[in-house]
Amino acid sequence: MPYMKVLAGALLWALLTGIGPFERWPGGRLAGPVQDQVITDWRFVESAGRCAVEVRPLFPHSVTVNCWHHEGKLYVGCMQCENKIWSEYISVWPDARVRIASKVYPVHFSRVMSSVETEQSWRARWLNLGRSLPAASIPDHYWLFRVASR
Numbered sequence: 001m002p003y004m005k006v007l008a009g010a011l012l013w014a015l016l017t018g019i020g021p022f023e024r025w026p027g028g029r030l031a032g033p034v035q036d037q038v039i040t041d042w043r044f045v046e047s048a049g050r051c052a053v054e055v056r057p058l059f060p061h062s063v064t065v066n067c068w069h070h071e072g073k074l075y076v077g078c079m080q081c082e083n084k085i086w087s088e089y090i091s092v093w094p095d096a097r098v099r100i101a102s103k104v105y106p107v108h109f110s111r112v113m114s115s116v117e118t119e120q121s122w123r124a125r126w127l128n129l130g131r132s133l134p135a136a137s138i139p140d141h142y143w144l145f146r147v148a149s150r
Contacts, residue, residue: 021052021062029060030097032104039149042074045100052099055089070124074147081143112144
């Protein structure tokens with residue numbers, strides 16, 4: 001069990017020094033090379049798995065999120081988003097950074113209010129996860145964000 005103490009210590013150090021996030025634990029500033037070129041096609045996110053989002057530029061806060069593309073546009077979904085800290089920060093500071101694989105991209109978040117776009121994106125995510133149609137219904141507490149390069 002000594003390895004558990006080492007792992008716990010390493011994670012605590014990482015959280016306190018602003019490295020992160022790690023799974024469901026939030027972190028600080030995202031590490032990785034910053035990609036300054038404008039991205040117009042986010043299809044490469046399909047092979048990247050989950051993403052990390054860094055919000056609140058003056059005192060960075062980062063979280064792990066589900067991200068995917070639909071027709072080359074980047075989306076981030078959020079369950080029970082009304083009660084989450086990072087979504088509150090996005091409403092104040094929509095300019096953020098997202099880490100996909102090991103690279104960090106400056107982005108701008110916009111909450112999607114269109115039910116048509118939300119349904120199309122939900123269906124794309126459902127299929128991306130390898131699930132068969134029909135897709136489950138979209139929960140009332142679900143928020144969708146369109147993410148654009150800046």
